[in-house]
Amino acid sequence: DKASEGSCDASRIDCRDGDNYLLTNAQGNNYNEKSQTKMDLLYSSPLAMTFQYLSRWFYKETPLRSLFKEFFEADRRNVDLGFDARNDDDEEYDFIVVGSGSAGATVTYRLTMDKHNYKVLLIEVGGNQFPLSGVPALLFELLNNPEIDWSDTIVPQKDACLAFKNNGVRFQRGKGLGGSPNLNWMVAMRGNPYDFDRWANESGDPQWTHKNLMPFFKKMETYRGNFPIGDVHGTDGPLNVDPNRFAPLYEEWMEVGREMGYKVKDPNGEGQDESFFPFVFSMKDGTRFSVQRAHIYPASRRPNLTIRSYSTATKIAFDDNNKAIGIHYETVRADGSRVKRYAGAKKEIILSAGVFGSPKLLMLSGIGPKEHLESLGIASRIDLPVGQNLQDHALFFIGPFSIDKSKTAKPNLDRDFNEDTFHEYVQHKTGPFAASGFGLGGGALIASSFGTEVWPDLYYSLLSLKMKPDTADFFQKTFGFKEGVLQKYFKPIVGKDALFHVLCLNLPKTVGEVKLKSKNPHDTLHIDPNYLDHKDDVQSVLEGVKFALRMSETKALKKIDTKLTPVLFPGCESHGNADYDNDGYWECFFRHMTQTMWHYTSTNKMGYGPEDKTSVVDSNLRVVGTKGLRVIDNSIQPKVVTTNTNLPAILIGEKGADLVLNTWA
Numbered sequence: 125d126k127a128s129e130g131s132c133d134a135s136r137i138d139c140r141d142g143d144n145y146l147l148t149n150a151q152g153n154n155y156n157e158k159s160q161t162k163m164d165l166l167y168s169s170p171l172a173m174t175f176q177y178l179s180r181w182f183y184k185e186t187p188l189r190s191l192f193k194e195f196f197e198a199d200r201r202n203v204d205l206g207f208d209a210r211n212d213d214d215e216e217y218d219f220i221v222v223g224s225g226s227a228g229a230t231v232t233y234r235l236t237m238d239k240h241n242y243k244v245l246l247i248e249v250g251g252n253q254f255p256l257s258g259v260p261a262l263l264f265e266l267l268n269n270p271e272i273d274w275s276d277t278i279v280p281q282k283d284a285c286l287a288f289k290n291n292g293v294r295f296q297r298g299k300g301l302g303g304s305p306n307l308n309w310m311v312a313m314r315g316n317p318y319d320f321d322r323w324a325n326e327s328g329d330p331q332w333t334h335k336n337l338m339p340f341f342k343k344m345e346t347y348r349g350n351f352p353i354g355d356v357h358g359t360d361g362p363l364n365v366d367p368n369r370f371a372p373l374y375e376e377w378m379e380v381g382r383e384m385g386y387k388v389k390d391p392n393g394e395g396q397d398e399s400f401f402p403f404v405f406s407m408k409d410g411t412r413f414s415v416q417r418a419h420i421y422p423a424s425r426r427p428n429l430t431i432r433s434y435s436t437a438t439k440i441a442f443d444d445n446n447k448a449i450g451i452h453y454e455t456v457r458a459d460g461s462r463v464k465r466y467a468g469a470k471k472e473i474i475l476s477a478g479v480f481g482s483p484k485l486l487m488l489s490g491i492g493p494k495e496h497l498e499s500l501g502i503a504s505r506i507d508l509p510v511g512q513n514l515q516d517h518a519l520f521f522i523g524p525f526s527i528d529k530s531k532t533a534k535p536n537l538d539r540d541f542n543e544d545t546f547h548e549y550v551q552h553k554t555g556p557f558a559a560s561g562f563g564l565g566g567g568a569l570i571a572s573s574f575g576t577e578v579w580p581d582l583y584y585s586l587l588s589l590k591m592k593p594d595t596a597d598f599f600q601k602t603f604g605f606k607e608g609v610l611q612k613y614f615k616p617i618v619g620k621d622a623l624f625h626v627l628c629l630n631l632p633k634t635v636g637e638v639k640l641k642s643k644n645p646h647d648t649l650h651i652d653p654n655y656l657d658h659k660d661d662v663q664s665v666l667e668g669v670k671f672a673l674r675m676s677e678t679k680a681l682k683k684i685d686t687k688l689t690p691v692l693f694p695g696c697e698s699h700g701n702a703d704y705d706n707d708g709y710w711e712c713f714f715r716h717m718t719q720t721m722w723h724y725t726s727t728n729k730m731g732y733g734p735e736d737k738t739s740v741v742d743s744n745l746r747v748v749g750t751k752g753l754r755v756i757d758n759s760i761q762p763k764v765v766t767t768n769t770n771l772p773a774i775l776i777g778e779k780g781a782d783l784v785l786n787t788w789a
């Protein structure tokens with residue numbers, strides 16, 4: 125790990141007394157030599173830390189909750205030490221970046237490596253990446269923990285999410301250095317070339333066409349996937365992209381595609397046509413390769429970067445000409461007290477606080493829908509449609525289908541974490557612990573009557589799991605289902621292995637919104653994705669469910685005895701049986717099972733600029749009507765991309781950093 129991380133400096137690992145240890149990597153330049161102990165070795169090598177925590181979790185030496193507590197208490201103490209070591213009464217930087225997720229980490233990485241040696245401040249609400257997040261299969265253990273997940277609940281949906289408490293799902297998203305990639309499923313998909321050409325149309329600027337963005341896609345990655353590098357992949361970028369190391373139903377999945385007549389094609393190559401394909405992941409050698417590891421970690425060792433973690437940006441300061449000149453922020457200390465601070469920006473402020481954080485900060489600073497802001501007592505500075513164009517991919521777990529374990533290709537399908545698989549992972553970083561989610565292996569892109577062969581609107585993959593007696597409780601707790609619903613629905617196949625088709629509505633026409641609840645920067649938001657509001661979306665999903673049912677009838681899946689659970693979904697019994705052509709039943713089913721794919725975007729839409737009433741930012745990502753203020757994250761997508769949103773966010777970070785650096789070159 126020493127070699128691969130390039131981080132451990134053996135000369136600094138001298139064991140000294142005292143319990144204090146410093147997180148030298150994340151706090152960068154300002155660590156306190158005196159408090160180093162052996163733990164410094166672990167903290168300065170995140171992978172070593174990950175394996176230490178994995179062992180303690182696996183052998184139940186320390187309950188998960190206590191591991192969280194221990195880690196974050198230590199992390200906060202370390203941050204305090206770095207904080208106290210600084211003489212920063214008059215903080216002033218060239219650039220301030222707010223938010224350290226996919227896009228913010230990328231921007232920070234590029235700005236700090238520029239030859240002009242710009243002084244950069246990175247502000248982030250949370251702390252360091254929790255060590256267990258390095259183990260891909262443990263991603264579900266991370267969700268809903270307030271140290272690392274915002275986990276907001278959306279407002280009750282009119283005719284969707286009906287199986288969830290208050291008819292609303294949880295909008296989980298990462299909090300901490302590294303943002304959402306610390307807890308995402310790691311699937312690395314770029315989006316369809318037509319998505320980006322549409323962005324170019326929406327913004328009137330050809331710099332956003334797929335062809336013109338291709339150099340940034342290549343620059344961001346070190347590709348080690350299954351398809352040829354050709355002219356489309358990069359080999360020396362910061363983000364590692366690997367094939368999966370464990371996916372129980374991968375062979376069956378690819379066989380389904382062949383049997384149904386679909387081609388196999390690199391979805392991150394020239395195009396995202398209708399096809400079946402193996403997934404690639406932001407992983408390295410069986411471990412999560414988050415933006416904290418790829419971008420923040422190396423950047424934190426540069427002396428021109430200051431990181432303020434446990435710090436919330438609360439308001440942007442402007443001069444009389446609407447030039448952004450600084451950020452007000454609050455840091456939470458280890459003892460729970462809050463310190464109010466201000467940092468000035470000589471050149472620019474960059475909001476990368478994500479699809480909810482960035483519009484929130486704009487609105488708290490008086491930039492947003494005038495009437496809405498004034499109704500909350502916030503003086504309006506610039507009237508813009510901030511928060512008005514929220515989009516997301518709705519996700520549907522279709523199933524469960526029981527399968528015959530003895531007939532599957534891999535014996536390990538039940539995904540039990542046992543002593544053998546634990547040792548396999550520790551020694552080789554392979555096996556169930558190396559799997560993303562429930563063993564995702566491959567994807568498929570298919571067109572309903574609303575998509576086309578070259579721009580398909582439906583996106584599939586396959587989950588496999590053992591239906592244990594507590595699986596329903598686990599789903600209920602993690603995703604927020606109403607009590608008893610899944611317990612009843614899963615009951616007949618408890619004890620068996622099962623699969624779910626995962627269907628994602630790729631090109632939704634429904635649009636939602638996000639608004640403030642109050643002018644308190646620590647208050648939650650009013651989030652309404654308005655799922656399935658557009659009738660075409662309902663029709664696409666119906667066609668999508670039927671395609672999933674047809675896949676289950678292929679020889680490839682019949683070979684493993686794939687059978688839909690024999691009970692009807694609770695609440696849909698009056699619609700009759702779950703027959704293929706019973707549209708009423710299936711519509712009831714998917715209106716109950718509407719989940720998020722966590723692909724929220726578009727709340728600060730990029731458009732033509734001031735003359736375009738739908739734009740919050742122009743095509744150079746500058747906030748309309750201001751100077752020195754850009755938004756660089758997924759909130760600028762004019763329309764949500766077709767597939768996953770992590771690589772697009774990193775792309776926006778790469779492109780955005782380039783725009784900033786060119787401005788000041």
Ligand SMILES: Cc1cc2nc3c(=O)[nH]c(=O)nc-3n(C[C@H](O)[C@H](O)[C@H](O)COP(=O)(O)OP(=O)(O)OC[C@H]3O[C@@H](n4cnc5c(N)ncnc54)[C@H](O)[C@@H]3O)c2cc1C
Pocket residue numbers: 222223224225226227228247248249250296297298299300301302303304305307308309310311312313435436437438476477478479481482485721722723724757758759768769770771773
């Ligand atoms: C559970 C889950 C699974 C997912 N799976 C995948 C997947 O497999 N593949 C894929 O491509 N995508 C996936 N995604 C989506 C993808 O990770 C996100 O779309 C992407 O990371 C968003 O990047 P971002 O930079 O816009 O925001 P984020 O990465 O969310 O970063 C925003 C950061 O800003 C911080 N912040 C917010 N407000 C403030 C403030 N006021 N002051 C300071 N800091 C602030 C936040 O704490 C956060 O760290 C998943 C997401 C989730 C939640």
